[in-house]
Amino acid sequence: MTSTSQWIDACARALRKNVPDTNVLSQLTYRYTCPAKERGTYLPQWLWDSCFHAMTYRWFDPEMAWEELLSLLVHQVSEGDDIGMVPHMSHLAENKDTVSQRLFHQSNASILTQPPLISTAFLSVYRKAPDRSRLSWVYPKLRLYHDWFDRRRDDDKDHLAAIIHPWESGWDASQRWDSLMGRAYRNEEDLRILETKRKELTSLIWANGCDAEILSRTPGGFYVESPDFNAIRAADLSALARLAEELGQRDEASELHDRASLIRKAIHQKMVTFQEGSMYVHDLLGREEAKSKIDHGGKFILLFGQCLSKEEAKLLIDQLNGNGKAYRTKYRIASTNPSEPSFNGDEYWRGNVWLSINWLVFQGLLKYDEEKEALLILKESIALVQSQGFCEFFNPLTGTRGKKYGRPCPQNYGWSTIVLDMLMEMEERDISLYK
Numbered sequence: 001m002t003s004t005s006q007w008i009d010a011c012a013r014a015l016r017k018n019v020p021d022t023n024v025l026s027q028l029t030y031r032y033t034c035p036a037k038e039r040g041t042y043l044p045q046w047l048w049d050s051c052f053h054a055m056t057y058r059w060f061d062p063e064m065a066w067e068e069l070l071s072l073l074v075h076q077v078s079e080g081d082d083i084g085m086v087p088h089m090s091h092l093a094e095n096k097d098t099v100s101q102r103l104f105h106q107s108n109a110s111i112l113t114q115p116p117l118i119s120t121a122f123l124s125v126y127r128k129a130p131d132r133s134r135l136s137w138v139y140p141k142l143r144l145y146h147d148w149f150d151r152r153r154d155d156d157k158d159h160l161a162a163i164i165h166p167w168e169s170g171w172d173a174s175q176r177w178d179s180l181m182g183r184a185y186r187n188e189e190d191l192r193i194l195e196t197k198r199k200e201l202t203s204l205i206w207a208n209g210c211d212a213e214i215l216s217r218t219p220g221g222f223y224v225e226s227p228d229f230n231a232i233r234a235a236d237l238s239a240l241a242r243l244a245e246e247l248g249q250r251d252e253a254s255e256l257h258d259r260a261s262l263i264r265k266a267i268h269q270k271m272v273t274f275q276e277g278s279m280y281v282h283d284l285l286g287r288e289e290a291k292s293k294i295d296h297g298g299k300f301i302l303l304f305g306q307c308l309s310k311e312e313a314k315l316l317i318d319q320l321n322g323n324g325k326a327y328r329t330k331y332r333i334a335s336t337n338p339s340e341p342s343f344n345g346d347e348y349w350r351g352n353v354w355l356s357i358n359w360l361v362f363q364g365l366l367k368y369d370e371e372k373e374a375l376l377i378l379k380e381s382i383a384l385v386q387s388q389g390f391c392e393f394f395n396p397l398t399g400t401r402g403k404k405y406g407r408p409c410p411q412n413y414g415w416s417t418i419v420l421d422m423l424m425e426m427e428e429r430d431i432s433l434y435k
Contacts, residue, residue, distance in 0.1 A: 001386065004423060004424070004427060004432075007419070007420050007423055008059060008060050008420065011056055011060075011390075011417035011419075011420040012060050012061070014390045014412055014414065014416075014417050015033050015053060015056065015057065015414055015417055017037065017412055018033050018034045018035070018036060018037050018412065018414050019031065019032075019033055019034070020032070020034055020043065020094075020095070024043075024091075024094045024095060027094045028071065028074075028091065028094065029070075029071070029074050030067040030068075030070045030071035030074065031064060031067045031068070031071065032045045032050055032053075032067070032068050032071040032072075032091070033045075033049075033050065033053045033057075033064075033068060033414050034414070035049045035392075035410075035413060035414050035415065036392065036410035036412060036413045036414065037412075038410040038411065038412060039410070041410065042410070043095040043097065044089050044090060044091045044092050044095050044097050044100065045071060045072065045089065045090045045091050046088060046089055046114065047072060047086060047087070047088045047089075047090075047113065047114040047115075047117075047118070048088075048114045048115050048117050048170055048356070048415075049414060049415050050068050050069065050071065050072055050121075051069070051072075051117040051118055051120070051121035052117075052121075052356055052359065052414070052415035052417075052418045053065075053068050053414050053415065053417070054066075054068040054069045054121045054124070054125055055121055055124045055125070055418065055421045056417045056418055056420050056421055057125075058124060058125045058128040058129065058421075059128070059420055059421070059424050062125065062128055062129030063129070065125045065128070065129065066125055066129065066131065066134060069118065069121055069122055069125060069138075070134070070138070071090070071091075072086060072090065072118060073086065073138070073141050074090065074091075075087055075090040075091075075108055075109035076141060076144075076145070077148075081152065081209070081210075081211075082148065082152060082210060083144065083148065084141075084144030084145050084146075084147055084148035085113055085145065085148045085152070086113055086116075086118060086145050087109035087110045087111070087112065087113060088110050088112045088113050088114035088167065088168065089104075089109060089110040089112075090108065090109045090110075091108065091109075092104075092106075092107065092108050092109065092110075093107050093108040094108075103199060103202045104202060104206070105202075105203075105206045111202070111205060111206060111210050112164070112165050112167055112168050112202075112205070113168055114167075114168060114170055115169070115170050115228075115229050115232045115233075116145065116146070116149070116232060116233050116236045117232055117236060118142060118145070118236065119142050119146075119236045119237070119239040119240040119243060120235060120236050120239040122135070122138060122142065122239070122243060123239040123242055123243055124421075126243070126246065132246075132247070135243060135246060135247060136247060138243075139240075139243055139244065139247060139249075142240050142243070143240065143252075143256075146233075146236070146237055146240060146256075146259075149161045149233065150259075152210075152211075152212060153212050155212055155213035155216070158225075158266055158270065159259075159262040159263050159265070159266040160225040160230050160263065160266050160267070160270065160271075160284070161225070161229065161230055161233055162212045162216070162223050162224060162225050163222075163223075163224050163225075163226055163229055164205055164210070164212050164215050164221070164222055164223060165198070165201055165202065165205060165222055166181070166198055166222065167198065168229075169224070169226055169228075169229055170229075170356075171296075171298065171335065171349050172198070172348070172349055173191065173194065173195065173198075173347075173348050173349040173350065174296065174335065174336070174349045174350070175294055175296075175336060175340065175342040175350060176226075176283055176292060176294050176296055176298075177222070177224070178194065178342070179285065179292075180222050180223075180224065180285055180286065181194055181197050181198070181201075181222070182197070182220075183197065185342045185350075188347075188405060188406065191347065191348075191350075191405060192405060201220070201222055204218065204220055204221060208221070216286070216287040217287060223285075223286055223287060224283055224284065224285055224286075225270075225271075225283070225284040225289065226283050226284075226298070227267055227271045227272075227281050227282070227283065227298060227299065227301070227302060227307075228298035228299070228301035228302070228360075230263055230266075230267055230271075230305070231263075231264075231267060231301050231302045231304055231305025231307050232301065232304065232305060232360070233263060233305075234260045234261075234263040234264050234267070234305040234306070234307065235260075235304055235305045235306070237256050237257075237259050237260035237263070238256070238257060238260045238306075240256050241253040241254075241256035241257045241260065244256060263305075264305060264306065264307045267302065267305070267307045268307055268308070270284065270289070271283075271284065271291075272302075272307075272308075272312075273291070278315070279312060279315045279316060279319075280295075281298075281299035281302060283298075294336070294340065295326070295336070295337035295339075295340060296335060296336050296337065297327070297333045297334055297335045297336065297337075297357060297361075298335075298357075299316065299319075300316060300319075300320055300333060300357075300360075300361045300364065301357070301360050301361060301364065302316065302364070303316065303317075303361060303364025303365060303367065303368060304360045304361065304363050304364035304367070305364075306364075306367055306368075310368065313368045313370075317365070317368075317370060317373055320332070320333065320361070320373070321373070326338060326339050329345075329396035329397055330396065330397055330398070330399060331353050331380050331383065331384055331394060331395075331396050331397075331399045332353065332358070332376075332377060332380055332396065333353060333357055333358055333361055333377070333396075334351050334352070334353060334396040335349060335350075335351055335352055335353070335354060335357065336350060336351040338351060338396070338397070345395040345396050345397045345398070345402075346395050346400075346402055346403045347402070347403060347404070347405075348393070348402065348403070348404040348405075348409070349393075351396065352393040352394060352395065352396065352402045353384065353393060353394040353395070353396045354392075354393050355381050355384070355385075355415065355416045355418055355419060356415045356416075356418060358377050358380075358381050358418075358422075359418045359421065359422060361377060362374045362377045362378060362381075362422050362425075363425075365377065366425070371426075371429065371431060374422075374426075375426060375431060377422075378419070378422045378423065378426060378433070379433065381419045381422065382419055382423070382433070383399070384399055385416060385419055387399055388400065388401050388411070389401075389411045389412065390411065390412055390413050390414075390416040390417055391409055391410070391411050391413060391416060392409035392410045392411075392413040392416070393409055
């Protein structure tokens with residue numbers, strides 16, 4: 001692929017291959033795109049996958065982009081303590097996903113959420129294909145979602161949302177969570193045991209009413225305040241504020257911007273430390289908020305959330321570019337520092353490159369006016385796809401297709417088409433790969 005039109009065609013083909021079968025579509029209110037249909041593994045809808053799908057679709061099929069996002073709200077919780085929560089998985093019944101139904105004790109949606117990128121995605125689609133009527137319907141639902149975080153996931157009122165399961169982070173099997181899951185990584189068998197523990201955790205969450213405060217004090221519970229999750233939320237609140245401005249609701253927009261600022265301040269105060277001229281970013285583990293020592297690529301997402309000063313951002317960008325050579329792998333961005341003992345460039349979330357993460361960091365670099373650095377991330381992302389296809393994830397050292405428990409990951413994975421959004425962003429800035 002050597003032109004923008006070729007990339008549009010390739011991404012359109014990849015996404016459309018993953019649209020559900022006709023028998024499923026006939027049962028849906030809105031269309032959506034499966035993350036991947038290879039081997040029948042990822043057939044329901046996932047929250048942040050669909051956000052990435054929509055931001056790609058907007059360049060060639062804006063109506064599908066709207067439907068992709070509207071579909072996420074079909075199973076938004078509409079009553080009870082968790083009103084407003086948007087589940088990380090939806091449309092289980094239509095896909096006869098009995099495994100997930102048993103895991104979550106529900107017929108058509110999960111009891112967990114995922115990084116809240118949905119207002120960001122709606123804003124991107126709205127700017128490409130404005131529809132005020134739809135936006136007026138969507139806006140209060142998006143606000144309810146963020147209100148839910150403050151009500152149900154910020155029990156200590158420090159402006160940082162807690163996650164109660166590794167799956168909520170989006171970094172499902174990352175070594176970031178091994179200590180809280182009670183298993184040290186030594187070999188592939190440990191990875192399988194950790195996967196079993198993640199599945200068992202859903203029953204504990206259900207039994208405790210999905211209550212973060214209770215789970216933080218329950219043996220075997222999982223409770224983490226994550227810097228990247230909260231940075232995404234800060235950015236999403238800012239996007240929601242801009243949607244409020246589009247609707248003329250300036251007082252609400254101001255309030256939402258203020259809430260985003262409080263999150264950024266809390267991230268900076270509680271999760272960022274400095275030592276001997278170096279900057280460190282920490283997950284806060286458990287009720288006691290122990291600072292994790294695992295060095296992971298989620299720290300670069302603080303750029304997306306605009307959580308750092310210009311000078312601090314430079315320190316982080318130096319790390320991204322390989323100050324100390326840790327993150328300057330052949331292909332970026334490794335999800336884990338390759339110098340970590342548990343790093344595995346092949347294995348699912350143990351150190352791979354994910355193009356969704358690349359997109360978040362790419363956008364963060366642009367927010368700090370680092371166009372040259374963003375272009376390098378785009379070029380490396382494109383090189384991976386040109387070599388291996390739209391893989392779910394890649395080895396940062398070799399660029400080869402990643403694996404889960406030794407089995408190759410899907411090669412037509414929807415969110416990897418987000419390279420198109422990066423490419424089009426640069427085209428709009430008159431920075432082209434093809435000039």
